[in-house]
Amino acid sequence: MFSRRGFLGTAALASASAISGRVQAAAIPEAPHMDKVVMQPPLYPTNGPDYRPVVTLNGWTLPFRMNGDWKEFHLVAEPVVREFAEGMKVNLWGYNGQSPGPTIEAVEGDKVRIFVTNRLPEYTTVHWHGMIVPSGMDGVGGLNQPHIPSGKTFVYEFEMKKSGTFMYHPHSDEMVQMAMGMMGMVVVHPRDPNFRSVDRDFVFVMSTYRVDPGTYLPKVNEMTDFNMWTWNSRVFPGIDPLPVRLGDKVRVRIGNLSMTNHPIHLHGHSFAVTCTDGGWIAESAQYPETTTDVPVGAVRVFDVLADNPGDWAFHCHKSHHTMNAMGHDMRNMIGVSRKDLVRAVGKLAPDAMVMGQAGMAMGNMEMPAPDNTLPMMTGAGQFGPIEMGGMFTVMKIREGMARDDYRDPGPYQFPQGTVAYEVEAPDAAPARQPGAPAKKM
Numbered sequence: 001m002f003s004r005r006g007f008l009g010t011a012a013l014a015s016a017s018a019i020s021g022r023v024q025a026a027a028i029p030e031a032p033h034m035d036k037v038v039m040q041p042p043l044y045p046t047n048g049p050d051y052r053p054v055v056t057l058n059g060w061t062l063p064f065r066m067n068g069d070w071k072e073f074h075l076v077a078e079p080v081v082r083e084f085a086e087g088m089k090v091n092l093w094g095y096n097g098q099s100p101g102p103t104i105e106a107v108e109g110d111k112v113r114i115f116v117t118n119r120l121p122e123y124t125t126v127h128w129h130g131m132i133v134p135s136g137m138d139g140v141g142g143l144n145q146p147h148i149p150s151g152k153t154f155v156y157e158f159e160m161k162k163s164g165t166f167m168y169h170p171h172s173d174e175m176v177q178m179a180m181g182m183m184g185m186v187v188v189h190p191r192d193p194n195f196r197s198v199d200r201d202f203v204f205v206m207s208t209y210r211v212d213p214g215t216y217l218p219k220v221n222e223m224t225d226f227n228m229w230t231w232n233s234r235v236f237p238g239i240d241p242l243p244v245r246l247g248d249k250v251r252v253r254i255g256n257l258s259m260t261n262h263p264i265h266l267h268g269h270s271f272a273v274t275c276t277d278g279g280w281i282a283e284s285a286q287y288p289e290t291t292t293d294v295p296v297g298a299v300r301v302f303d304v305l306a307d308n309p310g311d312w313a314f315h316c317h318k319s320h321h322t323m324n325a326m327g328h329d330m331r332n333m334i335g336v337s338r339k340d341l342v343r344a345v346g347k348l349a350p351d352a353m354v355m356g357q358a359g360m361a362m363g364n365m366e367m368p369a370p371d372n373t374l375p376m377m378t379g380a381g382q383f384g385p386i387e388m389g390g391m392f393t394v395m396k397i398r399e400g401m402a403r404d405d406y407r408d409p410g411p412y413q414f415p416q417g418t419v420a421y422e423v424e425a426p427d428a429a430p431a432r433q434p435g436a437p438a439k440k441m
C-alpha cells in the first residue's frame, strides 16, 4: 500500500525510542507516500488506545510510530499531480504524494510529534485548525515560529487535548499554498471508545480551484470565480461513493477550506450535526436536518442512521457546485427560436453550436473540449445520464455488507414496483380552469 522513503532503518528506529526531547529530531520517522486515488481501508491502531478508524474519500490515513509515549508522524510538503476525475490531472501542492494530505488520526490525550519536511520551492508552515495547542505550535509563520525553509524539517509537539474533527493547512503564503491544494484533516478519537461510537466514519475536506479548460495548473490569485468544486481534490464522477451497511450508524466529517460556503445535502434521510471544529454538540442542542451548511474555514460532522436502503445522492446544494468547468458564461436561451439563432450565429461562426433553447440537458451528447478538460455535466446511472460534476457522490446503503467492506457495491437493485414509472396520458393541451381568460396564441 505504501512506498517507503526517508526510511532510516530499524536500528535507528529502535534507538530512537529511548530518546526524548529535542534531540530526537535526528531520528526522523519514515514518510509514507500514497499514489492511489481511491479510498484506502481503515487503518486500525497497532499501538496505544483503541478506536474505530475513519476512512477518507479518495484518500488515506497517515501511519504513525510510537517513540516512548509519543505518537510520531511525518508529513512531507511537496508538489503532486492529482487526478480530479478520469481525464483531468492537475499540478498541485500537497503532502506525502497527494492533495489533500493524509488524514491524521489520534486519540484524546495522545502526545503527538509531527515532523514536517518542506520539499516545496518556497517556505511553508502547518497550522492545526481548531486544535488547542501551545501558541508556539500553532503554525502561523512569523507569528508563532519561523517559516520552514525549503529542504528543512521542523517538529510540532503537543497533546491532543480534545477529541473531534480538525484540519491542517499552511499559514505561510497561504493564498497560494491553499489554492494549490495544501490541506488535510485531523480526527481525534474520544478516549472512551463508546462515546458516541458509530459503525462507519467518513471524512473529507472541500476545496475549490480555478483551472481553465485545457490547462494543468490552478490560478492561485482567483478570488471568486472558481470552476472546479472538489471533495478531497476530486470531482464527480471521480469521488468515491460512501458504501454503507443497512442499519449502520454513520458519521460524515466535512471540512471546508474553500472560499465559499457549501450546503451539503443527503437524500433519503435526516441527520443531526453532532460536532464542529469547536467540539461535540450536546444532544439537547441537536436538531434534524437534511442539509447542513459548512461555512468557510469550518468543520461540520453529522451522524445519520442508514435505515433506508438504496442509492442516495449526496452533494452540495449550490447547483453550480455540481458542475465541472466551462459553460458558466452561457446565456439563457430557453424559448429562443433555434432557426433564427442558427442563421444569425452561423454568419459569424460557422462551426458554433447553438444550444439551450429547451434547457441544457445534454443526454449523452459529447461536446468537443480541450485536452485535460472534463465535461461540465457527466456520469451515468442505471437509468441514464446523471449530468452532474463537482461536489456530488452517492451514499450506497445495502443489506448484508461486511463491517469494514468499503468496496463499491454497484448500482442498487430496486425492488420490483418501487421505481417511478410512465403512465399512458393523452398528449393534449393542459386542462385550464373554467372561466380563465383564453390566451391568444
Ligand SMILES: [Cu+2]
Pocket: 229, 261, 262, 263, 316, 317, 318, 321, 391
Ligand atoms: Cu458548494
